[in-house]
Amino acid sequence: MRPFTYQRAATPAEAAAAARTSGARFIAGGTNLLDLMKQQVETPSHLVDVNHLGLDRIEPTSEGGLRIGALVRNTDLAADQRVRRDYGVLSRALLAGASSQLRNKATTGGNLLQRTRCPYFYDTSMPCNKRKPGSGCAAIGGFSRNLAIMGVSEACIATHPSDMAVAMRTLDAVVETIDPAGATRSIPIAEFHRLPGNTPQLETNLKVGELITAVVLPKPLGGKHLYRKVRDRSSYAFANVSVAAVVADGIQRLAFGGLAHQPWRVERAERETRPEAIAEAVLAGARTTKQNAYKLRLTQRTLTSVLQEARA
Amino acid sequence: MSNPSGTKPFTITRRDLVVSGAVTVAVGSGSAHAQTSEPKAKVSRASQPTMPVELIANGTPHRLTLDPRVTLLDAMREHLNLTGSKKGCDHGQCGACTMIVNGRRINSCLTLAVMHDGDKVTTIEGLGSPEDLHPMQAAFVKHDGFQCGFCTPGQICSSVAMLGEIRDGIPSHVTRDLMAVNYSDEEVRERMSGNICRCAAYPNIIAAIREVHEGNT
Numbered sequence: 401m402r403p404f405t406y407q408r409a410a411t412p413a414e415a416a417a418a419a420r421t422s423g424a425r426f427i428a429g430g431t432n433l434l435d436l437m438k439q440q441v442e443t444p445s446h447l448v449d450v451n452h453l454g455l456d457r458i459e460p461t462s463e464g465g466l467r468i469g470a471l472v473r474n475t476d477l478a479a480d481q482r483v484r485r486d487y488g489v490l491s492r493a494l495l496a497g498a499s500s501q502l503r504n505k506a507t508t509g510g511n512l513l514q515r516t517r518c519p520y521f522y523d524t525s526m527p528c529n530k531r532k533p534g535s536g537c538a539a540i541g542g543f544s545r546n547l548a549i550m551g552v553s554e555a556c557i558a559t560h561p562s563d564m565a566v567a568m569r570t571l572d573a574v575v576e577t578i579d580p581a582g583a584t585r586s587i588p589i590a591e592f593h594r595l596p597g598n599t600p601q602l603e604t605n606l607k608v609g610e611l612i613t614a615v616v617l618p619k620p621l622g623g624k625h626l627y628r629k630v631r632d633r634s635s636y637a638f639a640n641v642s643v644a645a646v647v648a649d650g651i652q653r654l655a656f657g658g659l660a661h662q663p664w665r666v667e668r669a670e671r672e673t674r675p676e677a678i679a680e681a682v683l684a685g686a687r688t689t690k691q692n693a694y695k696l697r698l699t700q701r702t703l704t705s706v707l708q709e710a711r712a
Numbered sequence: 713m714s715n716p717s718g719t720k721p722f723t724i725t726r727r728d729l730v731v732s733g734a735v736t737v738a739v740g741s742g743s744a745h746a747q748t749s750e751p752k753a754k755v756s757r758a759s760q761p762t763m764p765v766e767l768i769a770n771g772t773p774h775r776l777t778l779d780p781r782v783t784l785l786d787a788m789r790e791h792l793n794l795t796g797s798k799k800g801c802d803h804g805q806c807g808a809c810t811m812i813v814n815g816r817r818i819n820s821c822l823t824l825a826v827m828h829d830g831d832k833v834t835t836i837e838g839l840g841s842p843e844d845l846h847p848m849q850a851a852f853v854k855h856d857g858f859q860c861g862f863c864t865p866g867q868i869c870s871s872v873a874m875l876g877e878i879r880d881g882i883p884s885h886v887t888r889d890l891m892a893v894n895y896s897d898e899e900v901r902e903r904m905s906g907n908i909c910r911c912a913a914y915p916n917i918i919a920a921i922r923e924v925h926e927g928n929t
């Protein structure tokens with residue numbers, strides 16, 4: 401790890417102000433950031449500890465939804481009685497990710513901002529446009545079995561690895577933030593993560609020093625909530641493909657993990673009924689490599705199975 | 713088989729281990745592994761001020777002055793001489809470093825010691841002693857829940873906290889009805905998946921945990 405200075409912030413405004421410079425990073429659970437710092441993929445000069453900002457509560461909103469503090473641990477979010485009862489897809493997605501030890505530390509904000517698991521992003525001896533803009537992409541033509549097939553660019557085919565974010569996409573969650581000047585804003589999850597384009601190093605639409613304070617869930621949709629994750633072993637592995645589904649009277653919400661640089665959702669596809677037709681709309685414009693073309697059929701089959709269960 | 717992140721092969725892991733063993737060699741080399749290599753009486757480094765931190769390690773408060781890069785795992789092993797917790801991968805992928813912090817199991821390799829000022833940290837040494845084994849330690853011995861033993865301190869800390877999580881009604885990936893959490897071998901297998909055992913003592917680990925669970929109920 402490169403040397404850094406460490407500061408414990410007391411309020412969200414103080415934390416955001418302290419992270420004004422580009423060498424600063426917030427540290428929450430640390431489960432992704434420290435991993436990357438050990439590899440020198442991340443080399444912050446200053447760490448702002450955000451664990452003591454009082455952002456660790458889940459509270460009802462006046463609209464009948466829930467406001468989840470950015471520092472709520474993944475374990476606590478998945479276990480919250482209201483989340484289990486009304487937002488089962490979110491509990492299920494969280495529980496399908498990482499291990500109990502990691503979920504005990506990992507936070508809502510950190511989970512949204514975890515970085516890709518593309519093997520070349522982690523390997524500082526290889527070209528990677530995300531780690532070092534302009535250096536090239538070792539994954540295109542390299543080991544790409546687990547990388548993206550939707551929304552990819554010539555510069556990057558990485559996926560966003562979060563399970564939690566995929567469930568939040570079906571729920572139309574909203575991310576709340578505060579910036580170093582103290583201004584707050586709300587960003588719909590659909591506009592939060594970016595596609596790689598020519599700037600794969602920019603993964604979200606957050607500005608430098610902007611702190612996530614909460615994620616707001618609109619009022620419950622009811623219906624059946626499912627999260628199906630297909631992976632290389634049955635636990636403690638990232639998704640090859642995952643499907644989040646909320647199916648209620650007149651509602652069919654579907655989002656996909658393992659396909660893109662953001663949770664993948666195509667609202668137009670949700671008007672279709674037949675699984676094949678939905679999959680066709682979701683996967684329109686796919687660009688695969690030899691190694692990850694299997695994701696097309698895997699997505700369609702996983703979706704078919706999920707819909708069968710949801711509609712039963 | 714791919715490891716959890718699908719990224720780092722285990723060979724790197726072994727190198728990390730060797731480096732952490734050879735503490736003094738790496739001092740001041742500015743190597744990638746400097747975080748494992750800052751002994752107490754270290755060469756002072758102007759760019760890297762140290763910080764005070766208090767850890768309640770197995771019930772005993774300790775005041776330390778640490779480089780902020782030191783992980784909780786290294787603080788306990790290198791600075792407090794509590795070497796029961798092991799460093800398998802140093803990347804959250806194996807669970808050998810599992811400790812119980814303020815009642816919760818975590819991977820101590822992926823957290824900084826300075827972030828734990830005032831925290832209560834329990835390691836295998838704090839659960840029991842050779843003369844007075846914790847019931848989980850006794851059950852692991854009885855059921856041969858290990859071969860080489862490298863993963864065992866992490867497995868035992870993890871399983872003690874895991875039974876608490878089931879008692880608290882925290883659901884898991886295999887819980888069918890999210891509102892009804894019950895003990896089963898299937899639940900234990902899923903909940904212990906963050907602890908890898910290269911010797912594959914898994915069936916015996918499950919048997920040991922089952923015995924402690926049945927003794928508790």
Ligand SMILES: Cc1cc2nc3c(=O)[nH]c(=O)nc-3n(C[C@H](O)[C@H](O)[C@H](O)COP(=O)(O)OP(=O)(O)OC[C@H]3O[C@@H](n4cnc5c(N)ncnc54)[C@H](O)[C@@H]3O)c2cc1C
Pocket residue numbers: 425426427428429430431432433434435450470471496497498499502505506507508509510511512513514561562563564610611612613636637638639716717803804805
């Ligand atoms: C072995 C392993 C397996 C895993 N498996 C899975 C899996 O299957 N599925 C899955 O989804 N995840 C998985 N993960 C990833 C895990 O979910 C993330 O590491 C975790 O959610 C990150 O949260 P954190 O609080 O620890 O973030 P940190 O590491 O503290 O931070 C991550 C990033 O977010 C920024 N940040 C943190 N909080 C805020 C905030 N409030 N505002 C602005 N920026 C912030 C930090 O600056 C940093 O850049 C795995 C991780 C490991 C190590």
Ligand code: SF4
Pocket residue numbers: 516518519520521527528529530531536537538539540547555556557558600
């Ligand atoms: S896919 Fe993206 S993250 Fe992976 S090597 Fe290419 S540019 Fe880097």
Ligand code: FES
Pocket residue numbers: 798799800801802803804805806807808809810819820821822
């Ligand atoms: S040493 Fe492997 S998880 Fe911490």
Ligand code: FES
Pocket residue numbers: 857858859860861862863864908909910911912913
């Ligand atoms: S007993 Fe050898 S790794 Fe588990």
